[in-house]
Amino acid sequence: MKSFNTLIALTIMGTLAIGLSGCQVIKPAESDLKEKAETQLGNPVTEITNIRSDFNTTYFTAKTASGSYACQLPSGPMVALGSMGMGLGAQCTKQ
Numbered sequence: 001m002k003s004f005n006t007l008i009a010l011t012i013m014g015t016l017a018i019g020l021s022g023c024q025v026i027k028p029a030e031s032d033l034k035e036k037a038e039t040q041l042g043n044p045v046t047e048i049t050n051i052r053s054d055f056n057t058t059y060f061t062a063k064t065a066s067g068s069y070a071c072q073l074p075s076g077p078m079v080a081l082g083s084m085g086m087g088l089g090a091q092c093t094k095q
Contacts, residue, residue, distance in 0.1 A: 028058055030048050030051065033048050033051065033058070033060050033062075033090070034048050036090040037060075037069070037090050037092055039090075040071075040090045040091065040092050041062065041064060041069060043064045043066060044064065045062045045063065046063050046064060046065065047063040048060055048061070048062055048063075049063065056074065056075065057072050057073065057075060058073045058075045059071070059073075060073070061095070062090075062092060067094055068095045069093060070092065070095050071090045071091065071092040071093075072091050072092075073089075073090045
């Protein structure tokens with residue numbers, strides 16, 4: 001009986017972990033990318049282009065009045081589980 005309760009608890013925790021990680025597998029919305037780039041750059045972003053993702057990182061180009069920036073944002077299931085859903089900032093470098 002005790003092993004049955006343990007199995008149920010493990011099943012629930014596994015389902016929860018998969019559900020939480022699934023949220024970050026989806027490519028972030030353009031508005032989220034814009035917000036994170038503006039926070040990191042300290043300037044208004046006029047356009048987000050060239051959005052692409054691999055398993056762990058989302059890459060994009062942020063355009064501001066002062067020029068274009070190549071940005072990357074950590075993403076993926078390990079980031080979702082490690083950060084517990086808290087947002088991480090973008091890292092941007094001038095092109």
